[in-house]
Amino acid sequence: MTTTPISPRALRWARRRQSFTRSWNAYRSQRTGMIGLVLLGAIVILALAAPLLIDQSQLSVTQATGERMAPPSAGYPLGTDEVGRSILALTLWGSRLSLLIGLTATVVAIVIGTALGVTSGHIGGWYGWVALRVSDWFMVLPSLVVAIALLAVLGRSMSTTIIVIALVSWSGTTRLVRAQTLTVQARPYLERARALGAGHWHQMSKHILPNVLPLVLASATLLVPSAILMESSLAWLGLGDPNVVSWGSILNRASNNGAVSAHAWWYLLPPGLAILLVVLAFMMCGRALEAVFNPRLRGEQG
Amino acid sequence: MNPHALIRRCLSGAAALALSAGALAVAAPGAAAQEDETDSLLIATSQEVDTFNPFKSRYTLTYNTNMMSYDTLVRAGADDYQPVPGLATDWTESADGLEWTFTIRDDATWSDGEPLTAQDVAYTYNLLIENPAIHDWNIDFSANLVSAEAPDDTTFVLTLLAPAPAEVLNRAVFVVPEHIWSAYPDPSADDANQLPLVGSGPFQVTEYKPDELIRLDANEDYWAGAPGFDEVVFDYYAETDAAVAALEAGEVDIVNGLNPAQMDALKGQDGITVNNAQGRRYVSLTINHGTVTQDGTEFGDGHPALKDPVVRTAMHTAIDKQALVDTVLDGNGTPATSLIPAIFEQWHWDGGDDLVEFDLDEANRLLDEAGYARGEDGVRTMPGGGDRLSFRFYYHADETNYATIVDFVTEWWTQIGLEIKPEPIEQGTLNDLAYLGEFDIAFSGWGVGPNPTEQLGMHTCAVLPTLTDGTERASENSYCNPEFDALHEQQKLESDPDARAEIVKEQQRMLYTDAPVIWLYYQNVMEAYRSDHVTGMLTQPAENGMITGQEGFTWSYWSAQPAGASEDGGTPAWVWITVAAAVVLVAAAGVFFVLRRRKTADERE
Numbered sequence: 001m002t003t004t005p006i007s008p009r010a011l012r013w014a015r016r017r018q019s020f021t022r023s024w025n026a027y028r029s030q031r032t033g034m035i036g037l038v039l040l041g042a043i044v045i046l047a048l049a050a051p052l053l054i055d056q057s058q059l060s061v062t063q064a065t066g067e068r069m070a071p072p073s074a075g076y077p078l079g080t081d082e083v084g085r086s087i088l089a090l091t092l093w094g095s096r097l098s099l100l101i102g103l104t105a106t107v108v109a110i111v112i113g114t115a116l117g118v119t120s121g122h123i124g125g126w127y128g129w130v131a132l133r134v135s136d137w138f139m140v141l142p143s144l145v146v147a148i149a150l151l152a153v154l155g156r157s158m159s160t161t162i163i164v165i166a167l168v169s170w171s172g173t174t175r176l177v178r179a180q181t182l183t184v185q186a187r188p189y190l191e192r193a194r195a196l197g198a199g200h201w202h203q204m205s206k207h208i209l210p211n212v213l214p215l216v217l218a219s220a221t222l223l224v225p226s227a228i229l230m231e232s233s234l235a236w237l238g239l240g241d242p243n244v245v246s247w248g249s250i251l252n253r254a255s256n257n258g259a260v261s262a263h264a265w266w267y268l269l270p271p272g273l274a275i276l277l278v279v280l281a282f283m284m285c286g287r288a289l290e291a292v293f294n295p296r297l298r299g300e301q302g
Numbered sequence: 303m304n305p306h307a308l309i310r311r312c313l314s315g316a317a318a319l320a321l322s323a324g325a326l327a328v329a330a331p332g333a334a335a336q337e338d339e340t341d342s343l344l345i346a347t348s349q350e351v352d353t354f355n356p357f358k359s360r361y362t363l364t365y366n367t368n369m370m371s372y373d374t375l376v377r378a379g380a381d382d383y384q385p386v387p388g389l390a391t392d393w394t395e396s397a398d399g400l401e402w403t404f405t406i407r408d409d410a411t412w413s414d415g416e417p418l419t420a421q422d423v424a425y426t427y428n429l430l431i432e433n434p435a436i437h438d439w440n441i442d443f444s445a446n447l448v449s450a451e452a453p454d455d456t457t458f459v460l461t462l463l464a465p466a467p468a469e470v471l472n473r474a475v476f477v478v479p480e481h482i483w484s485a486y487p488d489p490s491a492d493d494a495n496q497l498p499l500v501g502s503g504p505f506q507v508t509e510y511k512p513d514e515l516i517r518l519d520a521n522e523d524y525w526a527g528a529p530g531f532d533e534v535v536f537d538y539y540a541e542t543d544a545a546v547a548a549l550e551a552g553e554v555d556i557v558n559g560l561n562p563a564q565m566d567a568l569k570g571q572d573g574i575t576v577n578n579a580q581g582r583r584y585v586s587l588t589i590n591h592g593t594v595t596q597d598g599t600e601f602g603d604g605h606p607a608l609k610d611p612v613v614r615t616a617m618h619t620a621i622d623k624q625a626l627v628d629t630v631l632d633g634n635g636t637p638a639t640s641l642i643p644a645i646f647e648q649w650h651w652d653g654g655d656d657l658v659e660f661d662l663d664e665a666n667r668l669l670d671e672a673g674y675a676r677g678e679d680g681v682r683t684m685p686g687g688g689d690r691l692s693f694r695f696y697y698h699a700d701e702t703n704y705a706t707i708v709d710f711v712t713e714w715w716t717q718i719g720l721e722i723k724p725e726p727i728e729q730g731t732l733n734d735l736a737y738l739g740e741f742d743i744a745f746s747g748w749g750v751g752p753n754p755t756e757q758l759g760m761h762t763c764a765v766l767p768t769l770t771d772g773t774e775r776a777s778e779n780s781y782c783n784p785e786f787d788a789l790h791e792q793q794k795l796e797s798d799p800d801a802r803a804e805i806v807k808e809q810q811r812m813l814y815t816d817a818p819v820i821w822l823y824y825q826n827v828m829e830a831y832r833s834d835h836v837t838g839m840l841t842q843p844a845e846n847g848m849i850t851g852q853e854g855f856t857w858s859y860w861s862a863q864p865a866g867a868s869e870d871g872g873t874p875a876w877v878w879i880t881v882a883a884a885v886v887l888v889a890a891a892g893v894f895f896v897l898r899r900r901k902t903a904d905e906r907e
Contacts, residue, residue: 061709062625068632069563082563083629083706156726238699242708242724256702258563261546 023214026292033288039281047095058089059245069257069264079266081250082257090250091270097246098278101162102228108166109227110220113173118212120174121181122204132178135171143168144233151239158241165230169223176219180212214293221286225279232275247271341864343531343836345850346545346557347538351516353492354499354507356476357429357436362749362851363516363536365474369856370518370534371501372476375404375423375458378854381844383646383752385471388855389423389502390458399465399797400448404458410525412479413499413506420452425480427460435490441776442759443473466794472753474854477502504529504860513538530838530863546830549574555836558829558850561702562632565828573834579841579848580645581827584638585703585747587711587820589614593739593780594766601770602739607674607684607691614817615658616668620714622660627823630706634828638821640810641757642750645824645843648803649754651810658814665718674719682719692721693742696735699726704745707822738772739780746778746819751853754806755794761813762787781818827851837865 006014027033046053057063066076066084073079078087113135120131147164154160184190190207198206234240235248236255250271254260259267349363356368375390390404410418427450429436430443437444446469448461460470482500483489498508498519504526505518516536520529537554539545546564548554550571560568560576568576590604591614607613623637636644639653673685682691695712697704705726712722722743727735736744750757759765760778764787767774789809796802813819827848831839840857841847849858 060713061629061706062622062713064629068629083709238726242705242726253702253705255541255543256705258543258546258561258567260543261567262563263567264563 023292027288030288030291032284033291036281036284036288039277040285043095043278043281044099046092047099050092050096054086054089054092056093058086059093061085069259069262069267071264072266078270079264081253081267087250087266087270090245091247091274094245094247094250094271095274095278097158097244098228098231098248098275101158101165101231101246102224102278105162105165105169105227105231106220106223108162109170109223110173110216112166113170114177114209114212114216116170117174117177118181118204118208121178122185122200122208128178131174135174138168138171139175141168143230147230147234148237148239151234156239156241158244161231161234161239161241164234165227169227169230173216173219173223177212177216180215181208184208184211214289218286218289218293221282221289225282225286228275228278228282247275340533341531343534343859343862344554344556345534345536345859346548346554347516347536348540348542348545348559350512351510354497354510355490355492356478357490358439358492366856367507367516367518367536368476369474369503369852369854370505370859371499371503371507372478373410373502374474374476374854375406376471378472378752378842380840380842380847380852380855380857383843383853389418389477393471395467395470399467399795400462402460402462402470404460406456406458407525408456410502411523412481412502413521413523414479414482416479416481418477418479418502419455420458421455422480423458423477424450424452425484426450426475426477427458429478429483429489430475433490435488439490442756442765443469443475464795466755467797468753468755469794472751472854504856505534513540524860526860529860531859534859549830549832552832552835554832556829556831556850558827560828560830562634562828565634565830568830573832574830575833576830577827577841577849578634579827579829579846580643581635581825581848581851582643582645582751582853583747583749583827583851584641584643584824585707585745585822586638586641587822588736588741588744588746588779589617589818589820590739590742590744591779591781591818594782595770596763596766596768599770602741604739605691605693605742606689608693608742610672611816612668612672613674613691614820615815616665616718617715617720618658618817618820619661619668620665620718621711621820621822622714623822624660626707626710629710630703631823631825634826635823638823640814640821641748641819642754642806642810643824646750646752646754648799649806651807651814653814654811656811656815662714662717669718676719680719681721690721691719692723695722695724696727696732696741696744697724698729698732698745700729701745703825707745733775734772737767737775738770749851749853755790758790758793758806758809761818762790779818781813781816783812783816786812833865835865836862838863 061083064080064084066080066086068080068084069082070076070080070084076086076088078091081087081090116131116135120128146168150164150167151160154164184207190203193203193207231240231246232248232251235246236251238252238256240246240249240252242249248271251268254264254267254271347363349361351364352361353359354364354367354371356372359365359368373389375388376385376393377388378384379386387407389406389410391407392405394403396402404420404423406418406420406423412418427447430440431437431447431450446463446466448463450461451459453459462470479500479502497510499506502521502525504521504524506521507516508519509515509517515538518534520532520534522528537548539548539554542557542559542561542564545554545557546560546568549557549568552573565576565578568574589608590602592600592604592609593602594600627633627635627637639657640651642649642651644650644652669682674682674691675685676682677690683689684691695708697708708724712724715722732744735741736746748757760776761781763782763784765776766780766782767777786809789805789812793802793805793809796805814821827850829848829850831849838861839849839859840861841849842852842857852858
């Protein structure tokens with residue numbers, strides 16, 4: 001009998017594929033997760049295609065052609081703002097910035113959180129203690145107040161907004177990742193790896209990180225909507241980058257220019273509903289992912 | 303205890319509660335009626351108070367409370383801003399223009415009952431001359447004063463260094479009571495004038511709660527006649543939208559600073575009158591053309607290209623002021639030329655042959671000819687290479703209109719090869735940076751009075767700072783031009799109004815073509831009031847005039863009368879009577895029921 005020798009690499013990939021398929025099947029069985037995914041896909045496609053659908057010149061104030069705060073019409077399906085720009089164009093282009101800031105801030109927060117979580121859990125000792133206290137400190141700070149104060153000091157721009165949002169939202173991930181690291185740490189194969197002479201780096205990168213990543217993914221998906229909400233809140237308070245259009249900044253302009261008194265619902269609703277939809281989509285995906293990686297949350301399902 | 307007794311107790315308890323509720327309901331309308339006996343004029347505001355010290359305050363809100371609490375000798379009239387008698391019934395100027403004699407009215411009293419005499423007036427003007435801090439805050443006026451004397455109770459004599467008729471008659475010097483102020487260790491200190499203020503005006507500030515309200519009580523013995531309202535209350539609303547909602551609900555009587563959308567929303571509503579009046583404010587862009595001190599020390603970090611008048615003119619040419627008026631103000635204003643708004647026709651300069659027309663090609667041509675070549679990224683550089691023309695553009699974070707203007711101007715200036723970096727900044731910080739010279743382009747704006755000297759004076763060499771720390775803030779933009787100064791001295795002395803107007807217009811032409819400041823527009827005053835609560839308010843000027851933002855005296859608040867006092871907007875009396883009757887009926891029924899139950903129970907036992 002001959003056996004085809006399987007290379008370790010191929011074996012590893014086969015296993016990954018298998019585990020991915022298993023997770024995907026578990027995810028697919030959840031209706032809300034699939035709805036969220038479809039919704040999210042549609043929003044991302046719209047955001048990416050915005051330049052093809054609507055020319056950037058529609059955002060220009062000097063080239064605006066519409067009436068002042070006109071209600072929806074054939075030419076302007078969602079009405080116009082106070083200088084005569086199309087609200088549809090603003091909302092569509094605003095999605096790019098809101099998503100960009102939300103995603104980037106989340107990535108930064110997750111990288112900080114995961115790095116600190118894994119190292120503090122694995123290395124422990126005084127370093128772990130200090131890392132934990134630092135994350136505790138960030139956790140108890142009221143995030144919106146800190147964000148406003150930081151933006152006032154750092155100035156208003158897209159990059160500072162991203163940094164500030166990341167700074168106030170990384171600490172939760174640290175806690176989560178550290179707990180999971182400690183669980184993984186206690187498993188026998190890590191003891192075996194240590195016995196075979198694996199260093200800290202090898203243990204963390206080859207054994208711990210792959211095991212905490214699914215959890216990180218789920219937590220990241222739940223962090224994005226809060227980052228988007230935070231960006232919108234800051235922009236609505238007038239602390240956003242004045243040179244770009246985001247959903248929050250549209251709402252800020254609407255309320256500053258008397259859209260509430262004028263009952264210009266077409267100015268307030270589109271960006272508001274867009275925020276709602278994106279946050280909802282991310283929450284649905286995040287909850288479903290959590291259930292996939294934490295079977296206890298999955299409940300009674302086939 | 304037997305169960306019946308328990309039920310009885312519960313029922314009689316309920317009956318007692320119902321009865322007391324009925325009593326309350328009957329008492330309530332009486333209490334409400336009592337509160338309504340004070341007629342209050344409620345004005346929405348959002349500005350903070352800098353100080354109630356009338357020599358020091360600079361904000362619009364405290365200027366208003368000063369005008370209400372105190373009086374001036376002469377005031378700007380409601381009809382056309384011409385000087386009319388205030389505390390002085392009559393005044394004469396000596397032949398050389400250096401000595402002014404005022405006759406002080408003998409029927410004016412302070413709000414604490416003491417009579418107001420010429421001694422109080424002399425005391426006030428002497429504070430300007432002798433108190434170092436008060437003297438410095440008002441340096442443009444007080445430097446010209448020599449002495450202030452009161453030979454008797456109704457005569458006041460003011461002696462000047464140089465003739466300045468317009469200054470003497472238009473300067474708002476609020477007369478303060480000597481018998482109160484002489485007790486203060488330092489009349490220039492912020493806490494010198496404690497509440498309630500003692501003044502001779504129609505209303506005195508009696509209460510101030512930051513971010514909540516300022517209350518002013520009417521002076522029933524006011525010499526020009528008691529005001530129609532018993533009190534004026536400035537109510538704080540952080541957002542204009544909130545103030546508009548309060549106006550609609552009848553919780554506030556006067557709201558100003560409205561935007562076009564809010565005006566449209568309020569137009570035609572029952573009981574609300576909107577007023578769209580020509581304003582006396584301008585909005586301008588200050589360009590950092592190099593900040594210097596009296597002795598020529600340069601400070602600040604303005605971009606070197608802005609020292610070149612060609613660059614400034616090109617920037618001026620690339621602004622479509624009419625478009626700004628049309629979109630930002632929805633047509634409620636006029637494009638500006640210089641610093642005297644069109645409302646003051648006799649001083650306003652309309653641009654004449656020098657009027658800069660919006661023309662992007664012309665702006666580009668000017669910059670091309672001056673050697674500012676475009677780099678690879680489309681941004682111009684200094685002649686012969688070097689610094690890119692990249693300018694910081696600071697605007698007030700709380701001014702919505704400014705944000706929209708910034709959007710427009712940035713797009714235009716980008717098209718002439720400038721890189722613009724807009725940045726919203728809080729008002730206080732922006733002022734600090736501006737007076738330190740640490741900016742390239744910044745927003746500014748002033749409410750202009752009927753005397754052009756004050757505005758023009760901010761552009762003379764005499765008011766340049768002596769220090770570089772940004773604390774001396776008399777100069778608007780470090781403008782210093784000896785030719786301009788010579789004209790300025792000339793117009794101050796000129797007694798013929800037409801000749802003076804010619805000089806004033808020439809000064810404006812100089813500023814306009816030199817462009818240290820670009821004036822954008824004169825905005826209308828957009829305000830609304832409850833015409834079912836308030837009536838009879840005088841506007842200034844008489845024709846198409848404003849209610850808020852008046853100059854010299856608050857004619858509107860003094861003349862305002864309560865309207866339609868019978869409708870108080872609360873619950874009508876018959877509702878209270880019906881409710882009370884129903885409650886009494888229910889209670890009676892309850893008592894009757896209890897008694898009957900007791901009776902039957904008694905019978906059964």
